[in-house]
Amino acid sequence: MTDTTASAAAPQAGPNNTLLLLLKARTFIALILVFVFFSIFAPNFLSTANMVIMSKHVALNAFLAIGMTFVIVSGGIDLSVGSIVGLCGMVAGYLLLNGIDIGLGWSVQFNTLEICLIVALVGIAIGAMNAFLVTKLNVAPFIATLGTLYIARGAAMLSSEGETFPNLTGNTEYGSHTYRMIGSGDFLGIPISIWMLIAVGLLAAYIAKRTPLGRFIYAVGGNERAAGLSGVKVTRVKYFVYMFSGFCAALVGIIISSQLVAAHPATGDTFELNAIAAAVLGGTSMSGGRGKIGGTIVGAFVIGVLSDGLVMMGVSAFWQTVIKGIVIIAAVVIDQAQQKVQAKVALQAQAAVGK
Amino acid sequence: MxxxxxxxxxxxxxxxxxYPGTVALKAVDFDLRMxxxxxxxxxxxxxxxxxxKVIAGVEQLSSGRVEMDGRxxxxxxxxxxxRHGIGIVFQELxxxxxxxxxxxxxxxxxxTRLGVDIDAEAQRAETRALMRRLEHDIDPDTLVGDLKVGQQQIVEIAKSLSRDARILILDEPTSALSNAExxxxxxxxxxxxxxGVGIVYISHRLEELIRVGDYITVLRDGVITGAQSMEGVDIAWIVRNMIGESSKDFAKEIEHPFGEEALRVENMRLADSGGGFAVDGVSLSLRQGEILGIYGLMGAGRTELLEAIIGRYHHVxxxxxVHxxxxxxxxxxxxxAKGLALIPEDRKHDGLVQILSIRENMTLSSVEAFTQGFHMDLRGERSRVAEFVKRMVIKIASPENPVSALSGGNQQKVVISKALMTxxxxxxxxxxxxxxxxGAKAEVFRVMRQLAAEGLGIVFVTSDLEEVLSLSDRIIVMSNGRITGEFSKEEVTETKLVTASAVGHAPDRAERETA
Structure with missing residues (x-):
């Protein structure tokens, strides 16, 4: 029944449908354009070495942006991810260097896997704190996560009195020497961090599309009251999104400290803004209820490729910032146009059915 | 007169x-007397x-004209x-x-002084004068958010008075007021x-209308069905004109016996923000296959009762x-999960997630039905949706379209499907x-009858007399959060319902009756 009506409506809706398709694929088109542009104008842009370096840069932002997408889709915002990156890097560094002193004259040391697990738990715990503030104490997400932004950053500074933890090479005895591999190792020629991104990206996309939890995230962001009255456990959904965002930030903290073989407490400053930018560029609506993991990852690539390409072309850092801003605004303007066309197409199709 | x-x-x-999809006014002739x-x-x-809204300039007529002083x-x-001296106090403040x-x-x-600097003192003085006139002791510096709803209504009226309105429209002004107010x-x-101010007074409280009105105009489905001076008008006359001879298309009752008790509520109380009770000691019982109508005016606590039953409020x-x-x-x-389902009054804010597709809205309450572990079977979901689209006769181009593209009737069917899917x-x-x-109403009523015959217990709230009379097996009337009347299908009349719904409101009679 739907097939026949859809084809009946097709003649009038034709040009709009093509337009809609173009608008929907806009982030992808933008990525291709950026790629083509730089492969022509930036020397060595297409070299394998450059691709590897660039993808490593992009991956960091992409992790945060994936977590951020869930939070924004649920109707919130997470400003604390940059600080969580910094704090988690410091926790990893501290554990590698000192282990945990249990006060009996010796300390407990950890291997790489254990360190990663502990650090991930720290990130998740901060996310849970955000969720607690947002749900139980009714603090607006912007303010709650702004607060944890400062707290986590301050804690990172306190952990080393503002110093850097250097030489995080690990210790063969404790099994932590493999920590460096996370940032520098590769598998089948592709960096470990990219494999991790693929895993997290696929997991997130699966959650979004094929699990009730994902469905509920969209419902809560679209209309919290209606979702609640439909039996969605709103509080649980919010806990998940903030904890997942914290988890993603912890991963970034691990990867950066491993890549640099050092942990600095100021790492991750303003990363949250790049993550928001990537999500928005990928079509996530700041008012909640709409956004795709795939879109966000492409958005992260557009931003990453753009800034690396501009560096290679020798464009000044100041201009890069301006260009980034223009791209983000343009993305949102086009997004508005897409929404209008989409609504129009839907209404036309509906009008064709009558009533 | x-x-x-x-x-x-x-x-x-x-x-x-x-309006898109419906005609709200059909060639009406209306005279407003000063x-x-x-x-x-x-x-x-x-x-x-x-x-x-047309008179107040909120909406414009699609055709026809508005005249003042012959122009x-x-x-x-x-x-x-x-600027033409028309002031309106809206139902929603x-x-x-x-x-x-x-x-x-x-x-x-x-x-202002010099058009820039606000003369707060002058505003305060005039506010005090207005409040004296309205016999309310409200301080001009109080925040409106701190006032009770009744006092806010007074502020709204004062606002219109301050603009020297020649014509004042009051849309249900007493729905939130106490008797003294x-x-x-x-x-x-x-x-x-x-x-010499011309006042338009809209209300559902018929006794109040008879007391305060000089002229009456009755509307039904966008047509004026009665307009005359108030002389000789009684409640029966108003009800007759409101409902009319030609009945709406109500589905015929399907004969079936009632089963066991499906729902029982005992002494439910829900505090409201004003220190009173939105639901005040309500008890009721419903049997399988029974349709229980709850009649009452706006603000009687009906919505709160249903929401309290479904578990929306924690402080109840x-x-x-249930069974x-x-x-x-x-x-x-x-x-x-225990078998209750709510179809909320406010589709837009409580019933649907506008941004999501029809499919996602429909299955929101029942994702477990096609989920194994944590994996949703999307094909199973689609076939379930297709089944309900067919069963509920929902007219849609595609279940993937956003639900906001549908007309009100089809949206309502989506909300009902969502509830039935559980x-x-x-x-x-x-x-x-x-x-x-x-047309959609008739569909909804038909579905209600069908479900009752299948053994579901249905509680439905309405402020439509005809609806409550034709659909219910039993009727409860609520007013001020309490049950003020309970009638079987055989004994009920319109007048009984109207009288019961005004208990605690109509200042003249109800007071004496309860005293």
Whole structure:
């Protein structure tokens, strides 16, 4: 029944449908354009070495942006991810260097896997704190996560009195020497961090599309009251999104400290803004209820490729910032146009059915 | 009360207003008399509010004209209407809770020195004068958000008075007022009448209308079915004109026996923000296959009752049993799992997630049905949706379109499908026919009958007399959060319902009766 009506409506809706398709694929088109542009104008842009370096840069932002997408889709915002990156890097560094002193004259040391697990738990715990503030104490997400932004950053500074933890090479005895591999190792020629991104990206996309939890995230962001009255456990959904965002930030903290073989407490400053930018560029609506993991990852690539390409072309850092801003605004303007066309197409199709 | 004593201040000729999908006003002729109270009555969706919005410049007529002093006028905005001396107090209050009483009253009409500097002292003084006139002791510097709803209504009225309105439209002004406040309002109305102000008074409280009105106009489905001076008008006359001879298309009853008790509520109480109770000691019982109608006016606590039963509020006292099983802590998800389902009154805010597709909205309450572990079977979901689209006769181009593209009637069917997909044993329906066209209404009623015959217990809330009379097996009337009447299908009459729904409201009679 739907097939026949859809084809009946097709003649009038034709040009709009093509337009809609173009608008929907806009982030992808933008990525291709950026790629083509730089492969022509930036020397060595297409070299394998450059691709590897660039993808490593992009991956960091992409992790945060994936977590951020869930939070924004649920109707919130997470400003604390940059600080969580910094704090988690410091926790990893501290554990590698000192282990945990249990006060009996010796300390407990950890291997790489254990360190990663502990650090991930720290990130998740901060996310849970955000969720607690947002749900139980009714603090607006912007303010709650702004607060944890400062707290986590301050804690990172306190952990080393503002110093850097250097030489995080690990210790063969404790099994932590493999920590460096996370940032520098590769598998089948592709960096470990990219494999991790693929895993997290696929997991997130699966959650979004094929699990009730994902469905509920969209419902809560679209209309919290209606979702609640439909039996969605709103509080649980919010806990998940903030904890997942914290988890993603912890991963970034691990990867950066491993890549640099050092942990600095100021790492991750303003990363949250790049993550928001990537999500928005990928079509996530700041008012909640709409956004795709795939879109966000492409958005992260557009931003990453753009800034690396501009560096290679020798464009000044100041201009890069301006260009980034223009791209983000343009993305949102086009997004508005897409929404209008989409609504129009839907209404036309509906009008064709009558009533 | 001759035409000479009350000159016509404004009239509508052949006024028609078309909204996408429905005609709200059909070629109406309406005369507004000055120095008198023109009451306007009709059921929800009859077109009263639309007509007033046209007069106040909120909406424009699709065809027809509005005349003042024999000349045609067109108001493109409320400002323009205001310049012609028309003031309106909306049913939903249009106040800024974060500003003071004085600031609200002079919003966009601030008293200024040199056009820039706000003369707060002058505003305060005038506010005090207005409040004296309205016999209310409200400090001009109080924040409106701190006032009770009744006091806010007074502020709204003061706002119109401050603009020297020649024509004042009051849309259900007493729905939130206490008896004493209603008395004061009536005195103010008398005063304004004496000053020659033309007042339009919309209300569902029929006794109140008879008391305060000079002229009456009855609307039904966008058509004026009665217009005359108030002389000789009684409740029976109003009801007859409101409902009319030609009945709506109500589905025939399907004969079936009632089963066991499906739902029992005992002594439910829910505190409201004003220190009183929105639901005040309500107990009720419902059997399988029974349709229980809850009739009452706006603000009687009907919506709150249904929402309390489904578990939306945590601070509620009283117990709920479903099929003999006592419900635990109020949590919506648990109660849905136990077989309750709610179809909320406000589709847009409570019923649907507008941004999501029709499919996602429909299955939101019942994802477990096609989920194994944590994996959703999307193909299973689609076939379930297709099944309900067919069963509920929902007209859609594609289930993937956003639900906001649908008409009100189809949206309502999506909400009902969502509730039915959970396999409920008791269905709570809050104004299920609100804001949908006649055809869709008939569909909804047919489904209700069908479900009852299948053994579901249905509680439905409505402010439509005809609806409650034709669909219910039993009727409960609520007023001020309490049950004020319970009638079987055999004994009930319109007058009984109207009288019961005014208990605690109509200042004249009810007071004496309860005393």
């Amino acid at each position: 001759s035409g000479l004593a009350h000159p016509i201040g404004l009239s509508i000729r052949e006024g028609t207003k078309v 120095g008198a109270v023109n009451v306007l009555v009709g059921e929800n969706g009859a077109g009263k509010s639309t007509m007033m 045609e006028v067109r108001f493109h905005s409320t400002d323009e209407a205001e 249009n106040l800024f809770p974060n500003l003071t009483v004085a600031e609200n009253i002079f919003m966009a009409h601030e008293k 209603v008395e004061i309002l009536f005195r103010v109305i008398e005063e304004l009448k004496a000053e 006292t009283g117990d709920v049993w 003999g099983e006592k419900m635990g802590k109020p949590r919506v998800a648990d109660r849905i 396999g409920p044993r008791v269905l709570l329906m809050d104004e299920p026919s609100r804001g949908i066209d006649i």
